[in-house]
Amino acid sequence: MNHVLFYCRPGFEKECAGEVQDKANALELFGFPRVKSNTGYVLFEFYQQGDADTFIQKQPYSELIFARQMMAVNPLLENLPSDDRISPILDAVVDFPRCGDLRVETPDTNEAKELLKFCRKFTVPLRQAMRGKGILYNKDNPKKPVLHLCFIAPGCCYVGYSYSHNNSQFFMGIPRLKFPADAPSRSTLKLEEAFHVFIPREEWDERLASGMWGVDLGACPGGWTYQLVKRSMFVHAIDNGQMAQSLMDTGQVKHHEVDGFKFEPPRKNVTWIVCDMVEKPARVAHLMGDWLIKAWAKEAIFNLKLPMKGRYDEVLQDIENLKLYLIQNGVKFKLQAKHLYHDREEITVHIQRLDNRSPH
Numbered sequence: 604m605n606h607v608l609f610y611c612r613p614g615f616e617k618e619c620a621g622e623v624q625d626k627a628n629a630l631e632l633f634g635f636p637r638v639k640s641n642t643g644y645v646l647f648e649f650y651q652q653g654d655a656d657t658f659i660q661k662q663p664y665s666e667l668i669f670a671r672q673m674m675a676v677n678p679l680l681e682n683l684p685s686d687d688r689i690s691p692i693l694d695a696v697v698d699f700p701r702c703g704d705l706r707v708e709t710p711d712t713n714e715a716k717e718l719l720k721f722c723r724k725f726t727v728p729l730r731q732a733m734r735g736k737g738i739l740y741n742k743d744n745p746k747k748p749v750l751h752l753c754f755i756a757p758g759c760c761y762v763g764y765s766y767s768h769n770n771s772q773f774f775m776g777i778p779r780l781k782f783p784a785d786a787p788s789r790s791t792l793k794l795e796e797a798f799h800v801f802i803p804r805e806e807w808d809e810r811l812a813s814g815m816w817g818v819d820l821g822a823c824p825g826g827w828t829y830q831l832v833k834r835s836m837f838v839h840a841i842d843n844g845q846m847a848q849s850l851m852d853t854g855q856v857k858h859h860e861v862d863g864f865k866f867e868p869p870r871k872n873v874t875w876i877v878c879d880m881v882e883k884p885a886r887v888a889h890l891m892g893d894w895l896i897k898a899w900a901k902e903a904i905f906n907l908k909l910p911m912k913g914r915y916d917e918v919l920q921d922i923e924n925l926k927l928y929l930i931q932n933g934v935k936f937k938l939q940a941k942h943l944y945h946d947r948e949e950i951t952v953h954i955q956r957l958d959n960r961s962p963h
Contacts, residue, residue: 604698605634605649606678607658608753608761610671610776612942613643613712618915619669620645626662643710644753646676646761664769668918668940668950671711671776674751676763683758688725689732695762696738696750702764703740703747705730708775709754711944718754777944783829787847790826790879792945797904798830801939801953810902811836816873818900820863820890821880825850831875832856839873841866864890868899876900884908888921891954892928895936901956906949918950925952934958 611619620636623645627634634649649655655675664673677695684691707722707729709715733739733750740747749767754760773779778799780792802810813835819828823844831838838856840846841863850856859866863880876894880887884907891903910917922940929936935957942950 604655604675604677605652606676606761606763607647607649607655607673608676608751608763609645609647609667609673610708610710610753611643611645611669612671612944612946613641613710615669615914615942616640616642616645618918618942620647621915622667622669623647626667627658630658630661632658632661641712642755643712643715644755645670659766659769662769664771665939669915669942671942671944672751672765672771674749674753674763674765674770676751676753676761679755679759679761681759683760685758688758689729692729692752692760692762693732693736693738696733699738699750699764700748701738701740702733702750703744703767704749705733705739705752706749706774707752707754711775711777715755718757721757722752722754780945783833785849786826786829787824787850788826789945791829793879793906793943793951794827794830794877794904796943796945797941797951797953800941800943801904810874815875816868816870817875817877818866818868818873820866820876820878821882822846822858825856827877827879828856831877836875839866839868871899873900874902876903876905878903878905880906881908884917884921885924888925888952889928891952892925892932895929895934895954895956896932898956903954904951906946906951908949911948914948922952925954929954 609619616638620638632654634647637646659673659675680691707726709718734741745767748764751763752760778796780795811834815836817831817836818839820841822828822840823842823846825847828838828840828850832853832855840856840858843860846858891905894900907921937955940950940952
C-alpha cells in the first residue's frame with residue numbers, strides 16, 4: 604500500500620498537498636501529491652510500498668493544518684457493479700488490519716455529498732458482510748483502526764483505514780454542530796468547533812469551567828463571547844461596535860469600546876483570550892504572543908486571516924515566528940493549528956501555556 608488520502612476544504616487542495624509534501628520529506632518518506640482543484644481531497648502517492656502505513660503512524664494528525672482526515676488507501680475502485688458492490692470491496696481489504704469502526708463517506712463537495720444518502724444505506728449491509736468475514740470486530744471498538752470508504756462518484760470509491768489514536772474522530776473529519784438560535788452570529792460555530800478539535804472532551808470541566816474570565820478581542824456582535832457565556836464564564840468584550848443585548852443582559856459581559864491591540868485586562872485573572880479580528884495575520888499572531896508572554900492569559904484561540912495568494916507560506920511563516928517569539932521569552936507551550944470546517948479564508952490556532960509562573 605503506497606497511497607494516503609487526505610480530506611480538505613474544497614479550494615485548499617494545493618495548500619494541503621504542499622503541507623503533506625513537507626511532512627513526508629521530513630520523515631524521509633518520498634512521493635508526490637495528485638491534486639485536482641475543488642475536489643475536497645488530495646491523494647499522495649509514495650514511491651515505496653508500505654510507506655503509506657508508516658506515514659499515517661508516524662505523522663501526528665494533530666500537526667496537519669489543512670487536512671481534515673488522513674487514511675492509507677488502495678488504488679481507486681471503479682465501476683463497482685450495482686448488483687454486487689460488496690464483493691470487490693471485501694477483496695480490497697484482505698490485507699487491512701482488523702478494524703473497530705466503519706465510515707462510508709464522501710469528500711465535502713456538493714457533487715460528492717449527493718451520494719451521502721446512498722452511503723448511509725450501504726453502510727448497514729457492508730458492515731454485516733465485513734463482520735461476517737472478520738474484517739470488522741463484531742462490536743464497535745474505538746481503540747482499533749477505522750475502516751473508511753470514500754465515494755467520489757457513483758460506483759467509484761477509495762477503500763482505506765486510519766488509526767484511531769491518530770485521526771479525526773469525526774465522520775468526514777467534520778464535527779456536526781447545530782447553530783444555536785439565540786447566538787448573535789454564525790461565527791459562534793468557529794469557536795465551538797475549536798473547542799471540540801483542540802480540547803479533549805474529558806478536560807472540558809477543568810479548562811472550560813464556569814466562573815472563569817475570558818477576553819474576546821474584536822467581539823461584536825458577540826458570536827465568540829456567546830460560547831464563553833454559555834459555559835458560565837465572565838467576559839471582557841473588546842470592540843468599538845455594539846454587542847448583542849441578549850449577551851449584555853446576562854450580567855456576565857463587560858463591554859470595552861477600545862482598540863483590541865491596546866486593551867490590558869484590569870486584573871490578571873484571565874484564563875482565555877479569544878480573537879477573531881480582521882487584521883493582518885502576522886500582527887494578530889504577535890499580539891497573541893504578547894498576551895501569553897505577559898501571562899495575561901493561560902490559553903488562546905485565534906484566527907489568522909489568509910491572503911489570496913501564498914496561503915500556506917503565510918501560515919508557516921506566522922506560526923514559526925510566533926513559536927520563536929514564545930521560546931525566546933521562555934514560555935513553555937503547546938500549539939495546534941487547523942483549517943476548521945467553519946473557517947473560510949482563515950485558520951484557527953490554539954495555544955496553551957504549560958506553566959503558570961508570572962512573567963519576568
